[in-house]
Ligand code: ZN
């Protein structure tokens with residue numbers, strides 16, 4: 028176990044954010060995950076990190092704030108906090124987020140407060156997000172097993188066994204065996220992902236058609252200058268990093284106004300402590316004109332109303348149904364894992380890097396490129412074992428992209 032944890036910490040710090048000599052690391056972690064955070068800090072210093080700046084969080088404190096803090100607090104995001112993010116982003120520090128959220132932490136909390144809080148932070152963090160879009164700094168996320176999350180994933184196990192079972196799933200998905208091969212395994216995996224990206228970029232599809240037995244029948248126009256990406260990113264300074272470990276997706280940007288039809292989610296969506304089940308969106312000219320769910324419909328409707336862009340899509344991602352996370356047949360209630368189990372879309376903001384030259388475009392130029400903007404970005408999974416995706420090229424060719432849930436090439 029100790030060996031695997033160390034190898035995982037090494038993977039997140041050396042491959043995830045790929046810490047460089049003299050670079051600052053902003054490390055975000057829940058307080059009860061301090062031992063693992065310390066491991067990450069040690070790895071960072073071993074690699075010559077300038078300083079590890081610790082950013083602690085706590086589920087209990089977050090919940091207590093939403094329940095009991097003064098109501099005015101939820102429309103504020105202190106300038107000094109925004110300045111802190113901007114300061115470190117500007118100097119090119121690495122941002123590593125260790126997460127272990129209780130999926131039900133915010134259950135029963137006033138969703139209006141959550142919405143206002145997202146809006147307030149979204150406004151104040153715009154400059155920081157801009158730097159993120161421009162790839163000024165490397166960032167990454169790593170998930171850690173903890174009692175509340177593990178019990179949600181494995182309700183039938185006792186707490187100790189659940190935590191262990193979830194660690195096993197995390198290690199499996201992250202290809203961590205404890206024998207020191209994880210870093211190499213990730214390099215090979217990234218290479219495979221990039222091969223699919225190469226093919227997708229060569230076709231440069233005008234639109235994709237999604238169909239399955241669940242009821243999805245959706246036409247998705249891609250942005251004219253869209254670029255498929257996968258397996259990692261590179262900062263403007265040329266530092267390679269891999270924001271999501273695990274990652275199984277090839278993703279790009281749709282044309283904001285180019286989505287029509289019906290799309291049904293294949294997995295529940297966990298949002299602000301609530302589980303939203305059986306999402307069904309009806310889309311017209313890119314906009315969600317009808318949002319339905321058999322459970323959590325009000326939470327879903329709130330999530331797509333954060334701002335104008337929240338009711339349009341911003342990401343199109345292809346994930347083989349036959350991937351390690353999908354094959355584990357486990358619902359993780361955590362986007363980092365669940366999004367890698369299935370093909371997905373996101374409503375909200377598109378990634379600037381998903382259009383040619385996007386990283387250096389202004390907000391106006393990105394809108395001109397036809398992609399969506401919003402303060403939110405929420406993935407929801409649509410991939411099934413029978414998903415069929417057909418690509419249509421600008422010169423009228425019809426190419427099978429996905430057959431029975433997996434890549435056709
Ligand atoms: Zn994605």
Ligand code: ZN
Nearest residue numbers: 342373405406
């Ligand atoms: Zn996404």
